[in-house]
Each structure stands twice: as structure tokens, then as C-alpha cells.
Amino acid sequence: xxxxxxxxxxxxxxxxxxxxxxxxxxxxxxxxxxxxxxxxxxxxxxxxxxxxxxxxxxxxxxxxxxxxxxxxxxxxxxxxxxxxxxxxxxxxxxxxxxxxxxxxxxxxxxxxxxxxxxxxxxxxxxxxxxxxxxxxxxxxxxxxxxxxxxxxxxxxxxxxxxxxxxxxxxxxxxxxxxxxxxxxxxxxxxxxxxxxxxxxxxxxxxxxxxxxxxxxxxxxxxxxxxxxxxxxxxxxxxxxxxxxxxxxxxxxxxxxxxxxxxxxxxxxxxxxxxxxxxxxxxxxxxxxxxxxxxxxxxxxxxxxxxxxxxxxxxxxxxxxxxxxxxxxxxxxxxxxxxxxxxxxxxxxxxxxxxxxxxxxxxxxxxxxxxxxxxxxxxxxxxxxxxxxxxxxxxxxxxxxxxxxxxxxxxxxxxxxxxxxxxxxxxxxxxxxxxxxxxxxxxxxxxxxxxxxxxxxxxxxxxxxxxxxxxxxxxxxxxxxxxxxxxxxxxxxxxxxxxxxxxxxxxxxxxxxxxxxxxxxxxxxxxxxxxxxxxxxxxxxxxxxxxxxxxxxxx
Amino acid sequence: xxxxxxxxxxxxxxxxxxxxxxxxxxxxxxxxxxxxxxxxxxxxxxxxxxxxxxxxxxxxxxxxxxxxxxxxxxxxxxxxxxxxxxxxxxxxxxxxxxxxxxxx
Numbered sequence: 001x002x003x004x005x006x007x008x009x010x011x012x013x014x015x016x017x018x019x020x021x022x023x024x025x026x027x028x029x030x031x032x033x034x035x036x037x038x039x040x041x042x043x044x045x046x047x048x049x050x051x052x053x054x055x056x057x058x059x060x061x062x063x064x065x066x067x068x069x070x071x072x073x074x075x076x077x078x079x080x081x082x083x084x085x086x087x088x089x090x091x092x093x094x095x096x097x098x099x100x101x102x103x104x105x106x107x108x109x110x111x112x113x114x115x116x117x118x119x120x121x122x123x124x125x126x127x128x129x130x131x132x133x134x135x136x137x138x139x140x141x142x143x144x145x146x147x148x149x150x151x152x153x154x155x156x157x158x159x160x161x162x163x164x165x166x167x168x169x170x171x172x173x174x175x176x177x178x179x180x181x182x183x184x185x186x187x188x189x190x191x192x193x194x195x196x197x198x199x200x201x202x203x204x205x206x207x208x209x210x211x212x213x214x215x216x217x218x219x220x221x222x223x224x225x226x227x228x229x230x231x232x233x234x235x236x237x238x239x240x241x242x243x244x245x246x247x248x249x250x251x252x253x254x255x256x257x258x259x260x261x262x263x264x265x266x267x268x269x270x271x272x273x274x275x276x277x278x279x280x281x282x283x284x285x286x287x288x289x290x291x292x293x294x295x296x297x298x299x300x301x302x303x304x305x306x307x308x309x310x311x312x313x314x315x316x317x318x319x320x321x322x323x324x325x326x327x328x329x330x331x332x333x334x335x336x337x338x339x340x341x342x343x344x345x346x347x348x349x350x351x352x353x354x355x356x357x358x359x360x361x362x363x364x365x366x367x368x369x370x371x372x373x374x375x376x377x378x379x380x381x382x383x384x385x386x387x388x389x390x391x392x393x394x395x396x397x398x399x400x401x402x403x404x405x406x407x408x409x410x411x412x413x414x415x416x417x418x419x420x421x422x423x424x425x426x427x428x429x430x431x432x433x434x435x436x437x438x439x440x441x442x443x444x445x446x447x448x449x450x451x452x453x454x455x456x457x458x459x460x461x462x463x464x465x466x467x468x469x470x471x472x473x474x475x476x477x478x479x480x481x482x483x484x485x486x487x488x489x490x491x492x493x494x495x496x497x498x499x500x501x502x503x504x505x506x507x508x509x510x511x512x513x514x515x516x517x518x519x520x521x522x523x524x525x526x527x528x529x530x531x532x533x534x535x536x537x538x539x540x541x542x543x544x545x546x547x548x549x550x551x552x553x554x
Numbered sequence: 555x556x557x558x559x560x561x562x563x564x565x566x567x568x569x570x571x572x573x574x575x576x577x578x579x580x581x582x583x584x585x586x587x588x589x590x591x592x593x594x595x596x597x598x599x600x601x602x603x604x605x606x607x608x609x610x611x612x613x614x615x616x617x618x619x620x621x622x623x624x625x626x627x628x629x630x631x632x633x634x635x636x637x638x639x640x641x642x643x644x645x646x647x648x649x650x651x652x653x654x655x656x657x658x
Contacts, residue, residue: 110591117580237614250606258599
């Protein structure tokens with residue numbers, strides 16, 4: 001481990017030196033960033049070492065032993081959610097399109113109350129390590145676990161791509177390091193955190209990062225507002241002047257038609273309730289009460305963060321846009337306009353330099369890097385759990401797996417997922433990262449959420465219904481994403497999309513619900529009758545927590 | 555869970571009270587959130603200019619800004635309302651049901 005760290009340290013330094021042969025001024029800037037990067041990496045590896053000693057059983061590995069408090073978990077959930085895609089992507093969207101960025105961020109937030117009212121405590125009362133525990137509670141393990149695991153892995157991989165792209169661009173800008181090498185570094189660090197520290201390390205890395213990110217974003221927002229005497233009207237007026245259009249103050253092209261608007265809303269709202277790495281966090285608290293508190297704190301932190309992101313986006317319009325210091329002259333010579341260095345996704349990073357100089361740029365870059373590391377770790381842990389707990393322990397070993405062996409499988413899966421993430425991160429370099437997350441949400445909303453929700457609330461759900469309906473939702477979402485503009489046109493370079501909408505959720509979520517309903521009510525098998533009978537006991541446990549995993553019994 | 559325990563709990567008036575009251579409360583709040591959010595989305599879809607109306611004569615700030623921030627605040631307030639009631643009233647009822655299920 002020490003040797004590896006040394007290699008990392010020297011490679012950082014070497015590349016930084018190589019990239020900085022040009023300006024003297026920029027070299028100083030990079031040194032403070034590098035030092036803060038390294039402090040964070042050092043501290044988190046320390047946490048990982050501490051957590052590794054406390055991670056002995058599968059329960060420790062998946063749920064940090066179940067002893068996380070509601071407040072800590074709220075912070076960690078917020079951390080999972082305040083990803084690089086949120087921070088860089090949404091502030092970039094506000095920077096580019098103004099009000100549309102706010103619409104997008106609101107969609108990300110409103111899923112939280114629904115999670116609280118509908119699934120949080122039920123999830124805690126019924127599950128053990130993954131949301132598939134709940135979905136398959138009274139259904140046949142093999143088919144439902146397999147489907148839930150595929151839904152989880154697909155969501156995780158899509159989300160990972162977005163994070164990896166953010167990581168590559170950020171480090172590329174900061175160190176002048178090759179995109180590919182940056183992505184590989186992130187992948188390696190993430191594998192270290194997860195394999196050695198499990199959920200405990202992942203949670204604490206997330207909590208620390210959430211605190212740093214909220215502090216940094218607060219400072220940026222206050223610095224921007226201080227420039228305009230804390231008067232929003234002045235800030236907006238200046239932004240409109242810079243952009244030479246008032247369109248940034250109203251809904252614009254992001255959601256141009258009703259179908260897209262509703263579809264995006266559904267994807268964001270129900271997708272949140274189907275994200276495996278988020279759902280997994282509900283198993284790290286002791287009981288339903290702490291699970292509820294987690295959501296309350298998380299909603300508060302996330303809502304506050306989005307308001308900050310909106311101010312930061314506008315701050316970037318007034319202080320970064322058209323500022324010659326951040327202009328990408330090479331790109332401007334080819335494309336015209338006023339492109340900024342590193343692309344729109346770097347708007348918040350440039351703003352940090354504009355308001356706080358080199359030192360604060362270093363801080364925010366380190367925080368953004370930390371954000372990516374923390375989020376990819378949580379995602380990878382969720383993906384690895386789907387492989388080890390759902391596929392290996394429940395499907396292959398039929399629930400008879402030894403805990404240590406299950407943990408081993410999880411660690412191997414982590415390494416494989418890490419490598420896949422690195423590969424895909426490189427393949428998807430030029431996609432807007434906020435949209436990539438939107439795609440992950442469509443799948444989570446169309447496959448994971450309908451099965452989870454109906455397993456909790458609909459007594460007539462059967463294995464056949466969940467399997468066929470859930471698969472239908474997943475396939476519809478995946479196919480429509482591929483045939484839609486983001487993949488068919490932007491990635492595969494076809495002239496026109498076969499499916500005209502960017503957001504397929506309206507169609508795919510409906511397909512899932514209708515499919516599950518239809519194939520359940522037409523299921524007349526003996527097995528289906530047993531599954532319906534078992535609902536009563538499940539309902540009582542989900543409502544009261546009697547018999548819940550790790551619950552304190554009186 | 556044993557079948558006799560299931561039968562006992564499902565006929566417990568406290569359990570019936572808990573599930574009835576909580577599910578009504580949870581669904582009400584869910585619908586409030588859905589109405590607020592999809593109301594917002596439908597305005598964007600059908601009449602985006604409405605949100606682009608200046609807040610007052612000659613101002614750059616539009617109606618959309620306070621409305622958007624309002625949607626964010628409403629999400630936070632609704633979760634607060636639910637957690638407050640669930641962590642007191644509902645948890646007390648649950649504790650009673652659990653005690654009875656264990657005791658008898």
C-alpha cells in the first residue's frame with residue numbers, strides 16, 4: 001500500500017512538472033492544488049486504513065456495521081447525491097442556459113420527499129444489504145435478484161461514466177495531465193477505498209467531502225453575492241447584460257415540449273428512489289427512526305446545495321464568461337464564441353479562481369476531486385454488492401454462501417467494476433456529464449423503482465409480474481436511450497434519432513408498471529398464490545419493523 | 555414471523571390505526587409534492603413565458619426565481635412535517651404494537 005502511494009505521489013509530481021513548463025504564474029497555482037489533493041488523498045487513505053481494521057464481517061463491509069446515525073447518514077446521502085455531475089454539471093447548465101439549470105436541479109431534489117413518505121422506513125424494516133433484499137422478500141429469489149442486480153449494475157455503470165468523465169476533465173485542466181491517466185488514477189484510488197475500507201470508509205469519505213463541498217460552495221456563493229451587495233436583481237441584470245439575452249431568466253431549450261418535460265420529471269423523481277447506492281445507505285442506520293431523519297437532513301443539505309449551485313452558475317456568467325483569463329483561445333479560433341478552458345463543465349472551477357485566487361482554486365479543485373472519488377466509491381460498492389450479495393450469494397449459492405467468501409467476491413467485483421469504469425470513462429469523454437446521470441436515472445426509475453415500490457405496496461405482485469414487467473421497463477429504457485438523441489446521434493454519429501426524446505422515462509416507467517400489473521394478475525400459478533399470501537407478514541414487518549435486520553428488540 | 559403472530563398483529567386495533575393514519579398521511583404529502591412539482595413542470599411545458607414574467611415592472615428577476623426556490627423549500631418543509639409526526643406519534647404507536655406482540 002505504501003509503495004503504491006509513493007508511486008501515486010511521484011506520478012502526480014512528475015506530470016505536474018511536465019505540464020507546467022509554460023507560465024510561471026500557473027505553476028504556483030498548481031502547487032497549492034496538488035498539496036491539497038495530496039492532503040485529501042492521504043487523509044482518506046488513513047480513514048480507509050482505520051476502517052479496514054473495523055471491517056471484519058460481511059455486515060461491516062456492506063452496512064458499516066449498521067451504526068451510522070441519522071445525521072451522519074443524511075450527510076453521506078447528500079454527499080452521494082452532490083456528485084461532480086451535480087456540482088460541475090448543474091453549475092455548467094446554469095452557466096450555459098440559466099434558469100434551465102434550476103429546473104434540472106429541482107427535479108433531482110423532489111424525489112427525496114417521495115422516498116421518505118413511501119420507501120425509506122419500509123426499506124430499513126425489510127432489507128439487509130441491498131434493495132433486492134426487499135424486492136425479492138416474498139418472491140422467488142433467483143429471477144428477481146438477477147433482474148434487480150442487472151438494474152443496479154446498469155445504473156451504477158452509467159452513473160460511474162459521468163463521474164469518470166468529470167474526474168478526467170478536472171484533473172486534465174488542473175494538472176495538464178492526460179485525460180486517460182487522470183481517469184485511471186481515480187479508478188485505482190476508488191478500488192483501494194472500497195476493497196479495504198468497505199462501507200465504513202466509503203461513508204466517512206463521503207461525510208467529510210460533503211462538509212468540504214458545502215463549505216466551499218457556500219463561500220463561492222457568498223463571494224459572488226458580496227460583489228453585488230447581496231442583491232439578486234443586480235446579479236441577474238449583470239448576467240443578462242453579459243449574455244446579451246434575457247432567455248437565461250426563463251425556461252428555455254432544456255425541456256422544449258410537454259412530453260420531454262414530464263418524462264424528465266418522472267426520471268428524476270422516481271429514479272432517485274431507484275438508485276442502488278442511495279438505497280443501500282438506508283441499511284447503515286439502526287432503525288426506521290434514524291432512516292427518516294437521514295432523509296430529512298439529506299433533503300435539507302441537497303436543497304441548500306442546489307440553491308448555491310444556481311448562484312454559482314450565475315456567478316460564472318458574470319465573472320468567468322467573456323473573461324479573457326479563462327478563454328480557450330485555440331477553440332475560439334476554430335469555433336468562435338467564447339468557449340472557456342476545459343469546457344462548460346469547468347465553469348464552477350474557474351469561478352473559484354475568480355473569487356478566491358489560486359489558493360481557493362486549489363481548494364475547490366481538491367474538493368471536486370474528493371467528490372468524484374467519494375461518489376465513485378459509493379457507486380462501486382453498490383455495484384459490487386449487487387454482484388456479490390445478489391448474484392453470487394443468493395442466485396449462485398442459493399443463500400448458502402459463507403460471509404467471508406461473499407466479501408471476497410465483493411472485493412473482486414470492485415476491482416472489475418473499477419476497470420470497467422476506467423474503460424467507459426475514457427470512451428465517453430465528450431458527453432455532457434449531467435445528461436449521462438439523467439440516463440442512469442431513467443433506468444433506475446423504470447426497472448428498480450417499480451419493482452421495489454410494488455413489492456412493498458401491492459399484495460397481488462407475483463414473481464412473473466415483477467420479472468416480466470421489470471425487464472420490460474429496463475429494456476424499454478435502455479432501447480429508447482440508445483435510439484434517442486444522446487446515444488444515436490451524439491455517440492453513434494447518426495444524423496437523426498429514431499426515438500425523438502432525450503428522456504424515455506414517461507414511456508419506460510409506464511411500460512414497467514403496466515407490465516408488472518398485467519403479468520401479475522394473469523399469473524394463476526400455485527407459486528403466485530403463495531406469494532400473495534406472504535404479503536401480510538411482509539406488510540406487518542415493513543410497517544412495524546418487527547423482525548427487522550439488526551433492529552434493537554425490546 | 556409465525557402465523558399466529560401475524561393474525562394477532564393484523565387484528566390489533568393499534569396496528570390498524572397506525573397503518574390507516576400513516577398511509578393516509580404519507581399519501582397526502584406525496585400528492586402535495588407531486589402536485590407542486592408536476593404543476594411546475596406543466597407550466598414549463600405549456601406556458602414557459604409565465605415563469606419568464608418580470609417580478610415587477612422593469613426588473614430582470616423573473617417570477618420563475620421565487621417559484622423555483624419555493625419548490626425546493628417545499629420539499630424540505632414536507633419532509634420535516636412527516637418526520638416530526640412519524641418520530642413521535644407513529645413511533646409511539648409502533649412501540650405499543652411491538653410490546654403487545656411480544657408480551658402476550
